[in-house]
Amino acid sequence: MGSPEQIQGWIKRNSLERPAAERPLYVAFLGRTSGDEQQDPTLSLPRQLDNCRRGLPDGAIIVAHFYDVESGRMELAKRGKGKSLKRFDIPIPRDGGLNDLLDEAEREDRRFEAVICESIDRVARRTYYGTRIEHQLEECGIPLLAADEPISLPTPGRKAKKATVVLTRRVKQGVSEWYVLEMLEKAWDGYAIHTENGFNIGKPCYGFMARLVPHPVPKKRDKGAKKTLLAPHPVQGLVVKKIFAWRVNELLSYSAIAHRLNEDLDTNPPPTPVDPSRAVGRWTGSSVREVLTNPKHTGHMVWNRHARKSGHNRLNPPSHWVWSPEYKHEPLIDLETFVRAQEVPSRSKGSRPTSLPNKHPQTKRVYRYRSYVFCGFCGRRHHGKTIRGFAYYVCAPRKEYRRDDHPASLWIPEAKITEALNDFLATRVFGRYRRDLLGAGAGNIQAAEARERASKMNALRRRIQDTKDRAKRLVRQLEFVNDDEDRDLIRDVRQRRAELAAERDELETRLRNLELEDADQPNGALLDALPVGIADLDTLDDTVARRLFEALRLRIVCDTRDERKRIRCEVTLTGDTMEGATQLGKELLSGPQESLGAVTKQSGLLPGPRDGSMPSVSQAGSYPSWPCPWQDSNLRTRLRRAVLYPLSYRGQRDETLQQVGRWSYGGPVPDPPPAWCVRVRAGHGCHGG
Structure with a gap:
């Protein structure tokens, strides 16, 4: 109103x-x-x-x-x-x-x-x-x-x-x-089924080309619509295999692989992006990473790796990926190789992959052991520093990130690392008595473990076959059963058959685990494939030296947690890297095999007893491969510090060798150490600030 x-x-x-x-x-x-x-x-x-x-x-x-x-x-x-x-x-x-x-x-x-x-x-x-x-x-x-x-x-x-x-x-x-x-949920489910059937979405990834097939819907097929499957590209497929081999076998970084590929662009054509105007005409670290992280190279079709709409192309966690349950196209690499490529340690992250100096205008030198030296306290990588013309490798973390027992700074002279590494390579890697140092007792233990594993695997195979036979007998009982009269029997048979299927799956899982464990066993024969000779790091060019370190997967750990300050050298040999390491060793080693006495003398290792006791000076030369006294310029006899450690192993089977494994130095310190654990860590002085 x-x-x-x-x-x-x-x-x-x-x-x-x-x-x-x-x-x-x-x-x-x-x-x-x-x-x-x-x-x-x-x-x-x-x-x-x-x-x-x-x-x-x-x-x-x-x-x-x-x-x-x-x-x-x-x-x-x-x-x-x-x-x-x-x-x-x-x-x-x-x-x-x-x-x-x-x-x-x-x-x-x-x-x-x-x-x-x-x-x-x-x-x-x-x-x-x-x-x-x-x-x-x-x-x-x-x-x-x-x-x-x-x-x-x-x-x-x-x-x-x-x-x-x-x-x-x-x-x-x-x-x-x-x-x-x-609408989004139904579309997502449709894409998932589309992926499980093996059809590709978008442009084929590098290494594959499109193989068009008629559309399954008749009306769309009549209009000429097609769907896309993947087929290996005759040229790019070989490049993909090469990239994975370098990543897995040589642990190369993305940029290092890109540098190798760019040396011959005719053989290794670079990928072309969806927008051709963005092409740079060469390989980059990101393009190599895209190849290495794409699971389609395994033969499975995969979708939903990126949140393209909701997450602005953010990478989804692998648990959100949609995989085809079976192979849908010819694989370029196997699943094991793909997983190993994803698990390559990022030890060189943030470090240049080449021996070239830093591009900074104040750079005056390069550090040969950059990215290979690690701190025994915190596991961080040392960085190089030069004082008064002498090169050091330093670990000096910030106070808020430093452990209580970590010194404010830990300095390792490069000369000490070179001395320790020369001894290590001359005796443990390229020395005549390296197999003796590896020990015979380890082989006996491994043989016993292998026999026990084989017995378990045979028993599991028999049990799996027994469950299959029992399931078949249950099915035969249903052939003469009337569905209307024996419903309870049918239900019981089906329930028992499901129980047998679950039991078979559990047994097959245990068998696969044992087979993987059996394939991951050591093989000391890998050492025999390496040449014998002397590797003098002082005479090697930095580029050649880094190639040797990468082939051997070198890792240097500086440990000063006790009174005996030591430099621990570790190398890992695998069946995949043996060919490159062997060829590189033959190119670098100097001196004929007859001059191995110089190797023993240079390394400070002379023969000694095998009963665990240290030899006397008069016993030197009586036994092969044992730490012994040596004399300095003043003829004062002193023992080079040596500690016995167990060897750790990893490995895999290979078609060319009966068994090929990873062999690496490492593991905890035994107390007391067994006689067959013959890894020597030469002690050299470390400066702690």
């Missing part, structure tokens, strides 16, 4: 504003459409604007246009920042996007008094974001209108009717969000 006529006349005479019926309502248009291939923003946005104009009450004028071409499920902070809008020529003047509309709504000099959209789902596809935008506009005194809803504006003395409008809007928002989620 309105006020009395006298009051209305008084309000009209004293009002500085025009009556509502005579004043236009200034409105801002808010539009949104997706930029996907199935939508056309040049048609959708003009349609939305026309519907908004028809839904406005008389006297309302659209004075500003705000719209975006993007997904309605996007977070508010990211709205309006996409590049899809630049691809279209939309015949509507644009004053900005959604965030620009909200910014202007908070200003006193805003141009509009209300905002209108075609439908509330054009504001956002998520109810939370839609209601948040609506609430933010209401706090500024601006109503959010929708052309497909009843529009109720306030009249003098009355508030606008909102109850029915809010109910209708919330129902529509809930239905809109449900529709989008259901």
